[in-house]
Amino acid sequence: MDFTLTDRETRMRDRVRDFIDREIRPRQPLYDAQAHDGERWKILPVIEEVKALARAEGLWNLFMPPGSGRAPVDDSFTFEGEQLTNLQYALCAEEMGRIGWAPECFNCSAPDTGNMEVFHRYGTRAQKDRWLRPLMDGAIRSAFLMTEPAVASSDATNIETRIVRDGDDYVVNGRKWWSSGVGDPRCKVAIVMGKTGTDGPRHQQQSMMILDMNAPGVRIERMLSVYGYDHAPHGHGEVVLENVRIPAADMLLGEGRGFEIAQGRLGPGRIHHCMRTIGVAEAGIEAMARRLLNRVAFGKRIADHSVWEQRIARARIDIEMTRLLCLKAADVMDKAGNKAAQLEIAMIKVQAPTMALQILDDAIQAHGGAGVSSDFSLAHDWAAVRTLRFADGPDEVHARAIAKAELGKYEAPR
Structure with missing residues (x-):
């Protein structure tokens, strides 16, 4: 079993990471100022500025996998994007997940990604010209x-x-x-x-x-x-x-045929959320570690108290395990199709938010009173990730599917 990333996987991940560090992260104060000034529901100029930069660098519409350039229903419309596999996109989406507004900068944010896939796969040429093209161009939202x-x-x-x-x-x-x-x-x-x-x-x-x-x-x-x-x-x-x-x-x-469309749409959407959630968890463990190393309590750094060593170690273990499960699900989707990957998608959909919530909770605890304030993004991130335990299907529904498959291995024929 080879866990080495290919040149294309590494290159695309690093391009996205570099763009975020170069163009998005330094603009966080500007984003915060624009988001909190005046009307809440508005277009933020900083996002439009960064979108233009990302598109110029070819970091645009990364989510549509190969073979989707032309759709099954209408092959006269070509989708414009990088055509990454699910596995390649998983690595990029994790990087985007580290900053909440980053996915939109690459035209890779929900629910637009899922809607674009529906239009592309099931829409007529007229529907694509009217709705898919402006979505693909980032001119409208859905x-x-x-x-x-x-x-x-x-x-x-x-x-x-x-x-x-x-x-x-x-x-x-x-x-x-x-x-x-x-x-x-x-x-x-x-x-x-x-x-x-x-x-x-x-x-x-x-x-x-x-x-x-x-x-x-x-x-x-x-x-x-x-x-x-x-x-x-x-x-x-x-x-x-x-x-x-x-x-x-x-x-x-x-x-x-609504359920047929829904299953085609929600499978990729679920794993996209999980990919980004791993990025949220990485940002959480970084914030926790930096805080622990820079605060002193009872005569020594908080990082040197044994309970925090245990929490940091558990966080790293859980992130690594969850990432491997997410990449496995993406790989099965690429090699055998979304339907064949249903159980892997269900498992990562349960695991990723649960893992990230625990890490964010520990990070909030490490920050003390500041952790529940708006001075840091931890409380906001926790609230956003918590919704994923029922968005696109609650934990219980996915767990039921996993359990039924497991029990089916040992159930005697009737």
């Missing part, structure tokens, strides 16, 4: 409307939003929340999941449609906070859809 407040959305067959055919249109009524990105003024399009039928198999009653966010009847009722953080300028909203008319031509793939 949202994904799936989760609902009134039902347990971990079982997506519970979704109640109704999509009813009426002539050349569909009429949509429902309420969605945790709709990432709807607070951004550039959010022009969303993919919405709803129920087009009540007959037939449960997993063939859901459909996905393209929603113009400027359509009559679309209302952002409120922006949601996460442990008190609004996560502006990106953020998450609660959206009401009231008699929204969507042209029938904006149905994706066909009625009843």
